[in-house]
Amino acid sequence: MANTRARTTTAGGACPDDRLDTRFRAIAAGTPGRTAVTDARGSVTYGGLAEEADAVTRALRGRVSPGQPVAVRAGRSRHALAGLLGILGAGASYLPVDPGYPQDRQRHFLDDSGTALVLTEGPPAPGESSLAQVGPLSLAARLPVPGAPALPPDTAYTIYTSGSTGLPKGCVVGHGQVLALLDAALPLFDTGADDVWTLFHSWSFDFSVWEIWGALLGGGRAVVVDRDTAADPEAFAHLLAHEAVTVLNQVPSAFGNLVAETSATGTRLPALRHVVLGGEAMVPEDVRRWWAADTAPLASVTNMYGITETTVHVTHCPLTPETLADARPGRTPIGRPLPHLNVELRDAEGVLVGHGEPGELWIGGAGVSHGYLGRPELTAERFPGEPGSPGRRYRSGDWAVADADGLLYYAGRMDGQVKLRGFRVELGEIEAELRALPGVDGAACLLDDGGSTPALVAYLVADRAAMPSAQVRSALAGRLPAHMLPQRLHYLDRLPVTPHGKLDREALLAGAVAGTDQERTAPRTTKDGGLHAG
Incomplete structure (x- = not known):
């Protein structure tokens, strides 16, 4: 396939004439x-x-x-x-x-x-x-x-x-x-x-x-x-x-x-x-x-895992059935750093973690941005190191773990879990179990803490006649502990997304979605708040 790439820039764009607009104009000419x-x-x-x-x-x-x-x-x-x-x-x-x-x-x-x-x-x-x-x-x-x-x-x-x-x-x-x-x-x-x-x-x-x-x-x-x-x-x-x-x-x-x-x-x-x-x-x-x-x-x-602060993409992971075999909530394959970046895994104190241990992703290299506009204190906190120095890093707030071959797996946000009745709940694990059900084309789960009693709410893109709520409850009860069972279940035509294409959780909570049927009455729950499967 023909390729019209321009010359390679140095780290940090040392050549002042090498800019997005000048490269475009060269191609246009x-x-x-x-x-x-x-x-x-x-x-x-x-x-x-x-x-x-x-x-x-x-x-x-x-x-x-x-x-x-x-x-x-x-x-x-x-x-x-x-x-x-x-x-x-x-x-x-x-x-x-x-x-x-x-x-x-x-x-x-x-x-x-x-x-x-x-x-x-x-x-x-x-x-x-x-x-x-x-x-x-x-x-x-x-x-x-x-x-x-x-x-x-x-x-x-x-x-x-x-x-x-x-x-x-x-x-x-x-x-x-x-x-x-x-x-x-x-x-x-x-x-x-x-x-x-x-x-x-x-x-x-x-x-x-x-x-x-x-x-x-x-x-x-x-x-x-x-x-x-x-x-x-x-x-x-x-x-x-x-x-x-x-x-x-x-x-x-x-x-x-x-x-x-x-x-x-x-x-x-x-x-x-x-x-x-x-x-x-x-x-x-x-x-x-x-x-x-x-x-x-x-x-x-x-x-591709990435962050705005490190210029869009950080890692690259071609997916294969073998790559996905070990994927699960808290272990999403994100691959290896792109050639212009380096990644370190550090603990909450900023110390490098041992092999196989989860740590926060610290990213360095030519893609690390200038920082936050008008917020020098926040920039200094999240971007350790002197501006322009090779040792400057961005602290992502994301957890990851590396396997024996150095392949990185995303483990979630440091603050990505929710807490319900004293339990730490990983929403991604619930969503994965819902998506695994036959006839389910999409699923989302979130914590609705806007009422008097916080509740886990699940949303399914599925035909309720083919996958009735009782069947959903029974299947989940056989695979998840009681405190991870949703208290409410909604059936939707499709999951809403934001203008960015991400899941629109606010629209879900607000009920601003198109659904074929919605169950809004919470089923009977066990004493620890889980959905009762009986």
């Missing part, structure tokens, strides 16, 4: 007539996309300083990509603001980052004034935020991640860190100009970084998946087949919905070469069902 991006309304060539990006750059020239954040408040379209490229071409950095997010969350991104300029598909928001029209995009100004933190001049983007305090925190990532990821990871997949990638994820989710730049800097074609299609497995499967997609990136929750759809309909995806899973813990049973259905006979399936 060499192949201006090749199709770069397809969305629901049409396509644009590399040359056309470069021209659209140039218009954005001209509108920003004289208004931005190196690394300064410019917000992109736009949905999934080819024009949004021109906006990202144009911002980078002006020497600024992009701050993605998903227009589907709640208004308060959008404002927090803008206020916390001190962003003064917004590139938007819609009209300016209250408090914004229009500066210029650039094709379908508008450039608007916001009132300056006093004391806004400055960004490093090589910043490519800032993406906000959930914070333990409830307030999202901005993670600042440089050009060199993204290029180090691409130069290390793309050769593992041998992707190039003949490949067709989906852009499935929100620009505000860092999985999109891998999708956008993996496609465009490889000279391939990117297919933008609009929000409605992403939420409809039937429409999405049709799109994959129609566009002959070769590289599919999925969060496991969204992949599970796709597996259920393609398995039920017999959909075939003969062009697909790679399925890349990331963003949350992989579900082994979904991968087995995908293989059993022979949906994509030529496609490899790879599980």
Whole structure:
């Protein structure tokens, strides 16, 4: 397969001219007539996309300083990509603001980052004034935020991640860190100009970084998946087949919905070469069902563990039946570090653990980001070591264990368990048992602690007539202790996912889901709170 990769960057992007936008422009100059991006309304060539990006750059020239954040408040379209490229071409950095997010969350991104300029598909928001029209995009100004933190001049983007305090925190990532990821990871997949990638994820989710730049800097074609299609497995499967997609990136929750759809309909995806899973813990049973259905006979399936703070991907694990044989909740295979990163397992005191012992993942190397925007204390806590030094690490808060061959297995978050009536409960173990039941296409479990009595709640994507609740209870009671048995069971048409493609647990708790039938009355429980199987 043809490959159009540019030269390898040094760790940390030591060459200041080696940037995402300059690599794109080199490809656009060499192949201006090749199709770069397809969305629901049409396509644009590399040359056309470069021209659209140039218009954005001209509108920003004289208004931005190196690394300064410019917000992109736009949905999934080819024009949004021109906006990202144009911002980078002006020497600024992009701050993605998903227009589907709640208004308060959008404002927090803008206020916390001190962003003064917004590139938007819609009209300016209250408090914004229009500066210029650039094709379908508008450039608007916001009132300056006093004391806004400055960004490093090589910043490519800032993406906000959930914070333990409830307030999202901005993670600042440089050009060199993204290029180090691409130069290390793309050769593992041998992707190039003949490949067709989906852009499935929100620009505000860092999985999109891998999708956008993996496609465009490889000279391939990117297919933008609009929000409605992403939420409809039937429409999405049709799109994959129609566009002959070769590289599919999925969060496991969204992949599970796709597996259920393609398995039920017999959909075939003969062009697909790679399925890349990331963003949350992989579900082994979904991968087995995908293989059993022979949906994509030529496609490899790879599980990649990663973190926004270390630039999308950290490890790489090609999946095989043998790899999955030992997989279970608390032991998800995530493979080995990518070539530009190194991983250590340490205990809670920061001491390296012995062979076979679980430890926290500490990640070092060229992908470690600049840290958190405007939060030096948190950055110092989570990123031990001097900025720019080879010994700098990121403390992930994730547990893992290595086998005798050095293969890493994800063991969950340090705070990933829930506590119910004095018991520590691993929700993933309950979900795995539910998914193993015949006729169950998807399952989720969570703790509902919003009422007077906390309760485990299970959600099944299944036909209640074929798998009635009494049968579910009986099967679980034979495999789980009483304190791990759900008190409530709901039947759904499909599991809801967030704009990022992850399981939408808030929607489950709020009842904002489509279901064929729902059992809302808690069954009789044993004295220790488990679901009674009698």
